[in-house]
Amino acid sequence: MVMLAVCLGEGPQTVVPAVSAGETIVLPARPGRKDFAALMDFIAAHTPDDLGPGLEQLQKQPDLTPPGQPVAQEFSGPRLRVVISGDDAGFAAVATKLMRTDNLWVDLAYVPSSADSPAATNYGIPTDRQQAVEMAISGPVSPVPLIRDDSAQMVFGHATVTDFSGGEVTGEIIVDDHVLLDHRAGKKKPARGFYGAKLVPMKDQPGLAAVVMDTPLTPPAPTGGLAGKLAGLLGRGRNTPTGTVDPDTLSTGRALQAGGLNLAVTVDGVTRPRPVERATFYRHLRDLQLVRGQS
Template structure:
C-alpha cells in the first residue's frame, strides 16, 4: 500500500504501508515511485497489450467494467491511496494510464469538495480506502492523454456562450453559435462525468458559465429567471464525446488546458479503473 499525501493535508498516524508527501497536483517525476513499484511487481505483463485489445474484432472490452486480467500474475496487490483533490487524483490516474499499470488498485480520500467522491459514494473514505474492495469503473480520458477523475467541461475560451458543436457518440448534444451579452440561461458548453458502467460518459449542456459573477441587478434577475446551471433534459450517454469550435476551453477536474483548442475528444480508455469503493 502506497499512500500519496497530495498537498498540505493531514493523514492519520499509524497507517499501513508507505506514506509519501507530494505536491498538491503531483507531476510525472513526483510519481516515478509508482512506476518503480509497478515494474517490481509485474516486470512483464503477460496479458494482451493495448494494441492487442484495439485489434480485437469484438467490443467486449467496452462493455461492463471488469477486474484487471493481470491480478493472477501479481505476487501481491498494489493499492495506491490518493489523499487530495480531484485534480490530484486525475494526475495520479494519468500517470498510471500512461505507464499502463491500471491493474493497480486505486483508493481515494478526498480533500474538500469532490465530484469523484460523490460519483463513487465515498461516505467513509478512510475505512473504504484501507479495507474496501475493488469495483471496476470505466476510465475516461482526453485525446491529450489526461484522465478524468470526477468531471470535465468544454466551454468557450473567452467568457460567454460557446460557439461549437459537441457530439456524444452520434448524438448532437449541442450545435451553437455564441451570442453577445448573454450572462446566463444560454448555451455555455457541456459538462461530463464518468459513469460507473458502460457506455462510460454522461454529458449535459451547461446553461450558465462555470464561474458566474453577477451584479446585484443581474443576481436579482437571475433569481427569478428560473435558470439552472445544467440542462438535465439534454442528458446523453456514450463511449466518446467530440467537440469542435474556433476556441474551446477544456477543463479537467478544475485544471484548464493552457491554450485554446479547436478540437477535443473524451473517450473510454481500453483498460478499466480498479477503484476501491463501497
C-alpha cells in the same frame, strides 16, 4: 495485499496514518512528470509477471477486445492497493500516470482532502476523513470506466467544454452519434443559453454522461464605469446562476467530441492554458480498479 499511501502535498491533512503498515510517498499536490519516480519504482517492484496483453497488442488486434467492453489486466498473486490522499485533480494526475504506463491493474483508493469532491459524490466515496480511510483500506474494488481526453488526461470528477471568454459557445458537441449541442453564439450573453457541455464518468456502461450547460461556468466579470456602479447599487448580478445544466439534455455514450471556436477545456477544475478548436473525451481500453462504495 500490498499497500502504499500516496500523500499529495505535505500538510498534515494529507497524511494517511492508518496505512502505516505499508509505505508512504509524499508528492506535490499537483505532481508533474518528474515527481513519479518513487511511485513507479514501488509499482515496478510489485508488478506481476502475468498481466496479459498490453495496450499495443490490444490496439493492433481489435479482436482481443470484446465489443463495447474494456479488457482487464488479469493476474495471480497479491494485489497492490495505492491509497491516494488529495483532491480530484491530484488523484487524476496519479491515475493518469498509471494509465499512460499501462499499470491499471493497481487498485486505487481515494481519501478526499475536501468535502467538495465531485468524484467522491459520483462514486460513493465518503468525504469524512476517517470513513474514507477505512473504506480505502478495507473497501471492495469495483471497476469503473476510465474516461480520458485527447491529451491522455484522465477525468476523475468532471470535465467541461465551454467558451474561453465565458460566453455562449459557437460549435458542435456530439456524444457518440447524438448531437448534444449545435449553436452559434450571438452578441448578447443571455442569462440562460448554450454555454457548453459538462461530462462525468459513469459507474458502468457505456462510460460517460453529458449535459448542456445553460449558464456560464463562472460569474460574469463586473461591468466597469457608471453602468457597473449602477448595477451594483441595484444588486444586479449578485444572484446570477453559474455552472448550471439542463437535465433534459442528458446523453450517455463512450465518447464526446467537440468542435468550434475558442473552446476552453477544463478537467477536474484545471483549465488548459490556451483555447482549442477540437476536444475529444473517450473511454479507455482498460477500466479503473477503484475502491468505492456500491451506491
